[in-house]
Amino acid sequence: MTLCLLCVLFPSNEVYARFKKVFEEQDGFVMIDATKFSKQTMTKKRKWKLVDNKTAIQILPDTRKTHSDKLINGENFSDKPGEAAVVHYRVKINNPGKYYVWVSALSTGSEDNGVHVGIDGEWPETGKRMQWCDGKKQWTWASKQRTAQNHCGICGGIYLNINEGGEHELMFSMREDGFKMNRIVLSKEYDIMSNKLVEGNISMNLQEYEFFSKWDINVEGDYSVPYYQGNINALAINTVRQPTDKWCAAKQIFSGEEGVYDMSFISLLENDGECYYKVIVDGIEVINFRNPRIFGADIKEYTPYTITVEGVSLKNNSEIMVLFKPDSNKLVPEKDAFAFARARWRDLIIKKK
Numbered sequence: 001m002t003l004c005l006l007c008v009l010f011p012s013n014e015v016y017a018r019f020k021k022v023f024e025e026q027d028g029f030v031m032i033d034a035t036k037f038s039k040q041t042m043t044k045k046r047k048w049k050l051v052d053n054k055t056a057i058q059i060l061p062d063t064r065k066t067h068s069d070k071l072i073n074g075e076n077f078s079d080k081p082g083e084a085a086v087v088h089y090r091v092k093i094n095n096p097g098k099y100y101v102w103v104s105a106l107s108t109g110s111e112d113n114g115v116h117v118g119i120d121g122e123w124p125e126t127g128k129r130m131q132w133c134d135g136k137k138q139w140t141w142a143s144k145q146r147t148a149q150n151h152c153g154i155c156g157g158i159y160l161n162i163n164e165g166g167e168h169e170l171m172f173s174m175r176e177d178g179f180k181m182n183r184i185v186l187s188k189e190y191d192i193m194s195n196k197l198v199e200g201n202i203s204m205n206l207q208e209y210e211f212f213s214k215w216d217i218n219v220e221g222d223y224s225v226p227y228y229q230g231n232i233n234a235l236a237i238n239t240v241r242q243p244t245d246k247w248c249a250a251k252q253i254f255s256g257e258e259g260v261y262d263m264s265f266i267s268l269l270e271n272d273g274e275c276y277y278k279v280i281v282d283g284i285e286v287i288n289f290r291n292p293r294i295f296g297a298d299i300k301e302y303t304p305y306t307i308t309v310e311g312v313s314l315k316n317n318s319e320i321m322v323l324f325k326p327d328s329n330k331l332v333p334e335k336d337a338f339a340f341a342r343a344r345w346r347d348l349i350i351k352k353k
């Protein structure tokens, strides 16, 4: 009796809706929190589960961890999109067209780095075999399609043609079990999430970085001067008093020993604009990126965003300069104009290679 009742409540392969949230695209961009899916289907053998304190979802169980583990088609691997572990999202598109799909994933090995994407019940060729190679064991944004010639995937190969405005259903299905993701972006512009050096990661925990290095904010040259915003532990530009089209600068002299270092720059995401950042070491630009858009996405303002670059050579006394510039996306009205994002950033973390 009880068993039959369960059958009715949870018909096979259909999992109850989780979130009613509809993610809305603006200006050709929408960011989706992967944990806020509307439902799951095809869950008999594998299922997306909330992991990492409910900040990400992962296809579990993961029985194929290494190449030597047995591959069971349709169970721990599937080259057929829609066959296993399908997660669905509600997305409202205002500007129909071709959208590149970016996903922030965390892969630890060679058998958890692929997924398929589709839309409205269809699995187009350009949504098959999304692939990650770089950035093992860390959150990594990518938008690449694995091909027979290039196992690491080709840029620009993953996209969806969304020909009509209105609500759509975005879907991801298993290629490899163990696949883990936390953020999804649909963007008309391919390069919006990429950086010539590395891709950024959204960190959910504002408390993660407690320290704040000493930055000299009186830099010679034609720069605006920033201020320190204590409540969020950030440097920022006062866009009411300072020009909004001018770079602001802060610098520090590196006092550690000469060597090769990894650098992680932490900006804060803002609703009202996508600000610009550069890190320059002894006159050479090592980081150059723009914050992704969070307007309309379910991401808190001032969420830290990290860009990491590996293998930077530093000498004792190297001059490290951070340049940052405000931006307005003209989406947040303020008085009779629009609000500006203040190019907020928290720190630069330097770690020995």
Ligand SMILES: [Ca+2]
Residues within 6 Å of the ligand: 110, 111, 112, 113, 114, 176
């Ligand atoms: Ca793989």
Ligand SMILES: [Ca+2]
Residues within 6 Å of the ligand: 062, 063, 064, 065, 076, 111, 112, 176, 177, 178, 179
């Ligand atoms: Ca696996």
